[in-house]
Amino acid sequence: MDLILEGLVKAFQLLASLDPEVLGIAMLSLKVSGLATLFSLVFGIGFGTLIALTRFPGKKILVSLVNTGMGLPPVVVGLFVSILLWRNGPLGFMELLYTPSAIIIAQSVIATPIVMGITIAAMQQLPANLRLQILALGATRTQLVWMLIKEARLPLMAGVMAGFGGVISEVGASIMVGGNVKGYTRVLTTATVMETGRGNFDVAIALSLILLLFCFLINYVLTYIQQRERPR
């Protein structure tokens, strides 16, 4: 119990004193996971909408694959991204391993199926006649897609939260492709693992609290936006 209290005190000290190292780690976490979520939104919503709105052979298999991908273990992604990015590997020429970009790639791979799966579900949830109605009003294809995305915005917002929550809290891929390099690729989760290994439990608790605080704040904002208008 003392340990948790000490951790709390330490966390507030670190936050209040704006400890540059902790602040750097926290900002990097936000930047990396934020960008990864952004990419996953582009691909997830884009392809998710495409899959939901078109009919093609093998669609059920594809959707099952996407849904399986929603539970993609981060370490598996970390392993494969590492192998691809090794400097003597197929994409080694890009010199990306152990950089923040590598973490963004891995996290995007983790978050995309989550966003995509939720997008597909959200789109298929829309009333079937809605499409016909919008088309009957003379909408172009682009307008149609845009209208449908707007219509599904509430569940899509849940997708954003799930995607972001998934990547900011994962540690397996970040440590494998980022390497936990001090001041460069050390994010909140990898720093927590390391500080625990070093026996600095107070710092580890402080870092976890910051992580929780971030998750809460981001989700609070997103939920706020989501709930601003009540659905009809």
Next chain:
Amino acid sequence: MNHLQRVLFVTLSCFILSAALVPSSWSAPVQQKNLILATTTSTQDSGLLDVLIPMFEKQTGYFVKTISVGSGQAMKMGEKGEADVLLVHSPEAEKAFMGQGFGVNRKLVMHNDFLLLGPASDPAKIHGAKSAAEALKKIAQSGALFLSRGDNSGTHAKEKGLWKAAGIAPEGQKWFQETGLGMGETLNVAAEKHGYLLSDRGTYLALNKKRHLGLEILVAGEPKLLNIYHVIEVNPAKWPKVNAPGAKAFSDFMVAAPTQALISHFGTKEFGSPLFFPDAGKTE
């Protein structure tokens, strides 16, 4: 399925392109300046590298990416040309590594020693045992819990050597558990489960200072328990992408007089005794 493949391909290439285009300052602060150091968990968990690396970076302008893994994995990274320089402590494996031509210029840097630690109650009564081998035999006979690193690290290699010397095959025994974790974390596990374990002195002292582990030094001081660290440059002839000048600079830095002096003082203020003893230029 063709469609699927196309979608996958486009997605994948978009990811990689976009990530490559993101802030270029992130993706490598001037190519040749990057140096990948693969090292053991003990050098990082004890805090030594937090002192040495900034010094090296300031002196030379290289940017060091320290990847802290077990010695075994560090050498695997060297074998595949995924690291430029290694700081490891697994002499037998290092000799094999050098013998196969994966490394050049293996230099002695420092040592400390391994300790057999256990709970104060000492259920297997190993305190005062004449040798590590004798102590391990007692642990095996009494069936008291022993925690092994189990991760191919230098410490794990040493541990396996000691078991072999004691003539015991502990794998699969009920009292023998492998954590598969780093030194610091394995110490935490042993503290929680009141188990015996082999640890390097540096990590033990550093961790015990922060959190009373309740583990006592029961056997120590035998020549067999020496823990010797070497720096090895990865052979650039095998892997042209290796940053050979950087590796050489780091290797020279580790054995330079000011660095060695710093190593000899590291930890004295905090722990009352040094964690590592400098050895540059000596023979084993």
